[in-house]
Amino acid sequence: MTTDARKLTRREALGVESRRRILDATSALMAERGFAGTSISAISKRSGLPSGSIYWHFESKERLLGAVVEEGVERWLESLPGPESLPADPTGAVEAVLDAAAGSLEEHPQFLRLLIVIALERREIDPASLASIRRTRLLARQRIEELMRVLLGPVLGDRAGDLAAEFAAFTLYVADGAFIAHHIDPDTTDLRAAFHLMRRSLTALARESAAEKDSANDR
Amino acid sequence: MTTDARKLTRREALGVESRRRILDATSALMAERGFAGTSISAISKRSGLPSGSIYWHFESKERLLGAVVEEGVERWLESLPGPESLPADPTGAVEAVLDAAAGSLEEHPQFLRLLIVIALERREIDPASLASIRRTRLLARQRIEELMRVLLGPVLGDRAGDLAAEFAAFTLYVADGAFIAHHIDPDTTDLRAAFHLMRRSLTALARESAAEKDSANDR
């Protein structure tokens, strides 16, 4: 990835470290204040590096944002659990998946906030970052969908596929919505409670769908 | 509120008209590009009024944003249906409420987008607008909660109150989440479908809760 095979000289290692500090400062500031609200001089102050150095590492503010998004996405996707790590029983699996989602929101809040802020603020301005954000969202949705399909299969049979897609989208809506509410006023929003309700809601829906299917089969 | 009882002179009417144009331009621009990304000169260009005039009507950019939020909120709340306008039967009522919510998202997308963008982008910077936004969100939630209570009452009895609050919050999460998804990625997001699934989900939850209550009573 970013690290090279050969041993880095002290100077080069310093360069890598500088780059990291710039990316981190930018990610934090832009998540809080948006792209336009984050000045290069603010990034310079927060990262401790002179503005010239920022331009040595990244060719423009736009590209810097692009790099922040790309690398953040990579790290975030790696942090997600794959289907192989799920418990075998369906109930436990649902729990695990939603726990993972909630955990992700709690562990990478800054980065996920950044994705939303940037996507909203720069929709018509910066196609590159937006494309990257869309790709990421799609990937996340596909992972959840895959899990849903596995979970719903035993209960719903061949109808599992259709519902899995719907459920995955729905899960993301609740996740995004709760996440935003949490960031707008943390005091009156309980992320875990939201996820608990969502689990109950999905279970109820699945049960209802299964019942519909059975009654259809009975006739 | 903004309109005065007595007849306005031509001069005053012109002033009102200018004010309106500035507010509209600001709302549109800030919803698209955020607060920091919207310059006074851009507002001047879009509204057709010189920047000096903007400062005649509003004393600072910050206060201009405040006015945009306040007036937008007022107009939005007025557009929501009250409990008196609901059909008597519960199923029809749920339908009506969710239809109203979906309709609101579709008719005031720019303004609702603005609320979210500003709330996220300026959380730590501008307490005044943020407070106004929080108040608005709270009000909206309370209205939905009230409706939910009316709807759930016949089925759940005295447990209706607890669930109404949870359900209202959940409804807003889905609404916000779907709305954002729709703005990030209009092609793969279907607002109406999201609301349809939410209705089924809420109904399933309510039914399940009712069943729980009954089984508790049976014992």
Next chain:
Amino acid sequence: MTTDARKLTRREALGVESRRRILDATSALMAERGFAGTSISAISKRSGLPSGSIYWHFESKERLLGAVVEEGVERWLESLPGPESLPADPTGAVEAVLDAAAGSLEEHPQFLRLLIVIALERREIDPASLASIRRTRLLARQRIEELMRVLLGPVLGDRAGDLAAEFAAFTLYVADGAFIAHHIDPDTTDLRAAFHLMRRSLTALARESAAEKDSANDR
């Protein structure tokens, strides 16, 4: 031209005056140091106006240069004498024309220097100013050519036209060359002496051409 028909308010008059000061400062600085060598902050310092004001009056450094060239050209062309102001006798006329040229170099040295510096320095960068400069040079040459035709007519008859063009170009070469030499090292260059020699040279050429023509006629 630049002045308006109606009376200017004090404020507007100040604006005109500011514009003038910016143009003058720019003309002087760019003539000495070239376009790239002249910073907006240097113009600000020299003109006494803040850099923001420069951008209120001119939309970019490029356009500011354009305005300096355009206005300078206008003033310079107005300072040139027309054919009607020449003495009737040929010898006196030649003298008058060259005197005018030399006078022009001495009275507008800064502006003419600017034209040359900009033309050399920015050949491939700024087509607008270069076009303006070329147009000016062409106009000047045409004026001189016209005068030459009038002067050479009595001596050379219908061959006057051909020679007039050549002589005009030649005159400008000497003028430019002497002017540049004067600006590179003023101590060893005598503008007036150069013009004196040019006059003798042109007279000698004209006489020679007349002799050729006569000898051709005699045969």
Next chain:
Amino acid sequence: MTTDARKLTRREALGVESRRRILDATSALMAERGFAGTSISAISKRSGLPSGSIYWHFESKERLLGAVVEEGVERWLESLPGPESLPADPTGAVEAVLDAAAGSLEEHPQFLRLLIVIALERREIDPASLASIRRTRLLARQRIEELMRVLLGPVLGDRAGDLAAEFAAFTLYVADGAFIAHHIDPDTTDLRAAFHLMRRSLTALARESAAEKDSANDR
């Protein structure tokens, strides 16, 4: 001068080659865009060497310019023909001299352009390069003067000296002027035609001066 007597090691040869590439890139860029308009990074890009290498070879941008001028001058002076290479008959000699001058303009246009651009642009800023340029111009003028004296001697006797200086200066004026005109406006400027007219002009002047001298002697 630049080439060393002893065999260079591969390493040294590489250094010499790098130095050459930097000098060439600088000369070309500065001739086109002037000193201030040429950045070290542009030189680095054009020469293919990193900016650090430029500072290894030359201690500053100023000194780099100095080196470009010095070496260019040296090469240019070497390319000029000496008096020993002239044909014996006066007419042929004049022709040869002017041909050499015109050829020089055509073969070293970039370098001669550089001299003029730098001399004009940096008159008050950089005494070192300017002095070098003045010295070069003086040398060129003296060579031409020397040739003129040889040529005019047979015709004008002891008055040859006075005129030779005047004629040499005049020749340079026309050369510079035509050269500049050619660079500002290549389409409407014919260098060779200018030199042809100059030759006729000088011949006419010389003949006239001879006639004056004779008539003075007759009395």
Next chain:
DNA sequence: TATGAATGAGCATTCATTCAT
């Protein structure tokens, strides 16, 4: 009720230059 002109702080970016390797 408006607005044209101005202002200086701040913006993103490039500059000439340095230096450890």
Next chain:
DNA sequence: CATGAATGAATGCTCATTCAT
């Protein structure tokens, strides 16, 4: 001999804001 990384001053330009008219 050469260079990748860094640095902070300076660049052209935009910003929010002011104010005389």
